[in-house]
Amino acid sequence: MSSRKGETIKEVDENMVRKGIKDKVAIIGCDMTKYGEIWDKNQYDLLFEAFQGSIKDAGIKKDEVDASWIGIFYYFTGLSGAMVEDILRLDGKPSTRVENFCASGMDAFRNASFAIASGAYDVVLACGVEKLMDEGGSGLPGFKLFGHPLYPTPSAPAMFSMAATRSFHEYGWTKEDLARVAVKNHDNGSYHPKAHFRSKITIDQVMKAPMIADPLGRFDCCAMSDGAAALILTRPELAESYAHADDYILVKANAISCQTNFPWYVPPGGPGSEFTHFPATEKAGAYAYKEAGITNPRNEIDCAEVHDCFTITELLNCQDLQFCERGKAAEELKNGTFNWDGEIAVNPSGGLKSFGHPIGSTGCRMLTEITKQLQGRAEGRQVPDAKVGLCHNLGGAFTVCSVTVLGQRD
Amino acid sequence: MIGIKSYGAYLPKYLLPRDLIGKAWDFPIVPGTKAVAMADEDSLTMGVEAGLDCISGIDPKTIDGLFFASTTQVYTEKDSASLIATVLDMREDIITTDFTDSLKAGTTAVARAVDTIKANKDIKSILVIASDTRVPEPSTMWEYGFADGAAALLIAEEETLPLSIDDYYSIAANVTGPWKRAGKDKFIRTFEVKMDSMFYFENLAKVMDKILKRNELKPEDISAAAYYYNNPRMHGRIAKMMKFAGGVAQNSVFFQLGDLGTPMSFILLIGALRRPKPDAKILMAGFGDGADAILLQVRDRNALRDLGKTRMGLIGHQKSMKSLNNYNKFLDFKELVEKDRYTRKSSAVTIWRDQASVYRWYGVKCKNCGAIQYPDMLRACYICRADDQMERVKLGLRGTIFTFTLDHLVGGTYLDTPVPRCVVDLDGGGRVLLNMTEIDKPEEDVKIGMKVELTFRKEHQGADFINYYWKCRPERGRP
Numbered sequence: 001m002s003s004r005k006g007e008t009i010k011e012v013d014e015n016m017v018r019k020g021i022k023d024k025v026a027i028i029g030c031d032m033t034k035y036g037e038i039w040d041k042n043q044y045d046l047l048f049e050a051f052q053g054s055i056k057d058a059g060i061k062k063d064e065v066d067a068s069w070i071g072i073f074y075y076f077t078g079l080s081g082a083m084v085e086d087i088l089r090l091d092g093k094p095s096t097r098v099e100n101f102c103a104s105g106m107d108a109f110r111n112a113s114f115a116i117a118s119g120a121y122d123v124v125l126a127c128g129v130e131k132l133m134d135e136g137g138s139g140l141p142g143f144k145l146f147g148h149p150l151y152p153t154p155s156a157p158a159m160f161s162m163a164a165t166r167s168f169h170e171y172g173w174t175k176e177d178l179a180r181v182a183v184k185n186h187d188n189g190s191y192h193p194k195a196h197f198r199s200k201i202t203i204d205q206v207m208k209a210p211m212i213a214d215p216l217g218r219f220d221c222c223a224m225s226d227g228a229a230a231l232i233l234t235r236p237e238l239a240e241s242y243a244h245a246d247d248y249i250l251v252k253a254n255a256i257s258c259q260t261n262f263p264w265y266v267p268p269g270g271p272g273s274e275f276t277h278f279p280a281t282e283k284a285g286a287y288a289y290k291e292a293g294i295t296n297p298r299n300e301i302d303c304a305e306v307h308d309c310f311t312i313t314e315l316l317n318c319q320d321l322q323f324c325e326r327g328k329a330a331e332e333l334k335n336g337t338f339n340w341d342g343e344i345a346v347n348p349s350g351g352l353k354s355f356g357h358p359i360g361s362t363g364c365r366m367l368t369e370i371t372k373q374l375q376g377r378a379e380g381r382q383v384p385d386a387k388v389g390l391c392h393n394l395g396g397a398f399t400v401c402s403v404t405v406l407g408q409r410d
Numbered sequence: 411m412i413g414i415k416s417y418g419a420y421l422p423k424y425l426l427p428r429d430l431i432g433k434a435w436d437f438p439i440v441p442g443t444k445a446v447a448m449a450d451e452d453s454l455t456m457g458v459e460a461g462l463d464c465i466s467g468i469d470p471k472t473i474d475g476l477f478f479a480s481t482t483q484v485y486t487e488k489d490s491a492s493l494i495a496t497v498l499d500m501r502e503d504i505i506t507t508d509f510t511d512s513l514k515a516g517t518t519a520v521a522r523a524v525d526t527i528k529a530n531k532d533i534k535s536i537l538v539i540a541s542d543t544r545v546p547e548p549s550t551m552w553e554y555g556f557a558d559g560a561a562a563l564l565i566a567e568e569e570t571l572p573l574s575i576d577d578y579y580s581i582a583a584n585v586t587g588p589w590k591r592a593g594k595d596k597f598i599r600t601f602e603v604k605m606d607s608m609f610y611f612e613n614l615a616k617v618m619d620k621i622l623k624r625n626e627l628k629p630e631d632i633s634a635a636a637y638y639y640n641n642p643r644m645h646g647r648i649a650k651m652m653k654f655a656g657g658v659a660q661n662s663v664f665f666q667l668g669d670l671g672t673p674m675s676f677i678l679l680i681g682a683l684r685r686p687k688p689d690a691k692i693l694m695a696g697f698g699d700g701a702d703a704i705l706l707q708v709r710d711r712n713a714l715r716d717l718g719k720t721r722m723g724l725i726g727h728q729k730s731m732k733s734l735n736n737y738n739k740f741l742d743f744k745e746l747v748e749k750d751r752y753t754r755k756s757s758a759v760t761i762w763r764d765q766a767s768v769y770r771w772y773g774v775k776c777k778n779c780g781a782i783q784y785p786d787m788l789r790a791c792y793i794c795r796a797d798d799q800m801e802r803v804k805l806g807l808r809g810t811i812f813t814f815t816l817d818h819l820v821g822g823t824y825l826d827t828p829v830p831r832c833v834v835d836l837d838g839g840g841r842v843l844l845n846m847t848e849i850d851k852p853e854e855d856v857k858i859g860m861k862v863e864l865t866f867r868k869e870h871q872g873a874d875f876i877n878y879y880w881k882c883r884p885e886r887g888r889p
Binding site: 138139148149150151152153154155157158161162163164165166169210211212213214215216260262264265266267268269270271273275 | 754755756757760761764768781782783784785788792793812813814815816817818819820828831833835839840841842843844845852853858869872873877878879
């Protein structure tokens with residue numbers, strides 16, 4: 001199933017999806033905090049609030065939760081599953097911290113989903129939290145502590161900038177094409193009460209902003225931010241006895257793909273060596289579509305929260321998720337395909353551009369957003385008639401991708 | 411015969427015009443420029459560059475030793491020669507020694523290389539590298555002189571050689587001339603420069619005079635004399651004292667490049683070898699707490715001409731140098747301006763284990779599919795996914811930029827930015843990520859498809875030792 005010459009993946013290894021979790025897991029409650037520079041609250045406050053909101057939404061008491069999985073990326077936010085115990089006092093129930101770069105939150109949800117689908121537990125919590133601003137706001141902290149002492153470690157914007165440089169070269173895209181992603185997402189975010197940023201911006205503002213990693217400027221990058229989100233899961237047959245009996249949401253597919261941590265060492269011809277697409281997104285998307293039975297993503301998916309840590313990331317992800325042809329994402333965006341009322345709404349919440357990226361929480365925030373979109377109770381812009389939605393994270397150096405497809409109950 | 415088989419040099423990219431120094435301090439203006447190394451360079455990295463120039467086309471595994479001479483050794487305990495030998499991918503069973511503390515360390519190392527080769531039948535060649543980055547105290551006249559550079563001579567015993575080394579002669583003289591107390595002085599101190607000058611004339615004239623006499627030569631028998639100097643007037647006076655004919659005493663370096671320290675006489679010699687006369691006799695001399703004179707003779711003009719074509723030497727570097735337009739950049743290069751500097755964690759253990767990859771510049775080649783890849787920690791192939799089919803291969807030191815960014819955010823800080831981060835496809839295979847150095851206008855000049863050369867540089871000071879790694883730079887033409 002090579003896709004190295006530009007064709008999209010059509011064939012997927014059956015073994016990866018034939019025992020999937022389609023329609024075996026239901027989301028019965030979810031909530032998230034306000035995202036932003038939350039100076040006066042710590043990670044414990046944020047997770048407590050998201051959790052309380054989610055059990056209230058599900059109409060359950062905390063003691064009904066059997067087990068939990070929490071997405072946290074940075075050690076300074078918290079170590080181990082004990083983060084859940086210390087915040088929620090679930091009386092020693094099992095809890096696990098999940099770290100998988102920017103997919104940490106969605107991977108926590110994946111592990112929680114497996115626990116439900118296996119029948120091991122009846123009701124579980126999937127949540128994520130990150131407290132970045134306590135470390136200061138100039139770029140992701142701790143990069144100098146990671147990895148090998150000598151091999152260069154680019155900043156996160158620098159990693160994705162290298163894809164932007166190459167996409168400009170290959171596809172003829174411009175900085176203005178990237179700016180349109182920021183303008184669209186901030187426009188959507190301006191309607192969302194929980195977004196970090198709620199101002200609309202112009203292409204001119206994006207173009208004139210200071211450089212972070214050439215060609216990505218200030219508005220091409222998502223912000224440092226604090227936040228938490230939580231979801232309550234159960235089996236569909238139990239879901240009818242909870243608050244969202246009529247509009248619980250089903251997990252249609254959940255897939256992860258891991259590629260190298262070092263895309264810059266992949267020899268020419270190897271996966272992702274073109275720097276114009278993300279093999280992790282391509283593969284996780286293909287696995288998820290197969291599992292969900294989706295054959296035409298563009299027609300079948302109504303709304304998607306797509307990882308837009310940087311503007312270039314959203315454009316390339318839209319291609320790798322097969323929303324459009326390779327090289328065409330900039331044009332499709334310009335034509336309105338990805339607007340909230342377009343063919344496929346991409347980041348109707350405002351995305352990471354509007355919410356910032358408290359890393360461990362972001363996947364759970366997206367799942368909360370799409371759950372509410374499909375229930376017709378989106379907190380910001382409601383995508384008209386949304387029935388099938390997708391959540392997507394891409395983390396590390398294009399390393400880990402997590403894709404979840406959600407749908408309405410029958 | 412024992413003599414010089416090859417030579418190489420390194421001069422940093424930048425020249426500081428002396429009028430900028432004069433203007434900075436309201437000093438009387440001195441004409442000319444001087445060579446200035448960047449903040450990511452030191453004696454060791456410049457030594458590597460000179461070594462690479464010198465051994466171009468020569469298998470480093472055939473060289474039996476490395477002597478490194480510098481008054482600005484990067485460590486006071488821990489030798490530089492062994493690290494330079496590693497970076498040059500030399501064998502393990504070689505001899506390495508640092509020569510230090512005197513400006514004549516370079517010529518002394520040449521003399522010791524000759525002795526060693528004569529005394530030991532297993533040692534046929536020794537690479538002698540001299541390098542200095544002496545930092546002058548700001549607002550002193552030393553600023554007009556002290557400059558940065560390196561040079562290398564491959565001393566060997568072979569049937570025929572471009573140059574033979576026929577004799578050397580040394581004297582030791584205890585003079586409290588310029589000094590730096592160990593662990594105490596950041597800058598060079600002097601007591602009485604007129605006395606220093608007197609000893610300079612006396613010692614240099616004495617060794618050159620003596621070596622001529624004991625070889626029954628007259629000043630007119632010498633076609634080139636390459637002796638250390640840090641002042642053009644003093645240079646002229648020695649030439650007069652020695653009764654050298656016009657053009658014999660090599661004086662081409664100070665005006666443009668400054669006082670290069672230990673490599674000065676090597677660089678002057680390399681300059682003198684451009685148009686070799688048949689059987690020409692050449693004197694090289696170094697000075698500092700005594701003096702050394704080395705008598706050489708041209709033996710193979712064609713071989714010398716070939717070296718002139720294949721080495722950057724003096725001219726190749728001079729052609730690609732560029733003037734700074736700002737004195738503060740010089741202060742910044744020399745880390746004389748107080749500011750926070752970026753560092754990251756390090757581990758001597760990791761670096762020791764990975765030295766084939768990080769110093770010797772080896773990658774791996776998949777025996778199954780042939781793909782060359784880096785670094786060598788990878789046990790399964792990126793392309794064909796075969797397990798444990800990797801064999802080590804030496805990687806090239808040039809390449810082409812595949813993609814890049816200019817990173818303004820280094821380690822969560824904005825220090826010394828932007829850093830061009832370049833994905834480089836190496837000539838001969840292998841794709842690597844390298845930071846770029848020696849780039850003036852990155853926004854305009856870094857491009858996809860740009861040709862780059864690799865250069866060994868200081869990266870950071872993590873764990874309180876010097877962390878070196880390869881960077882790339884716009885081509886300067888190193889072979």
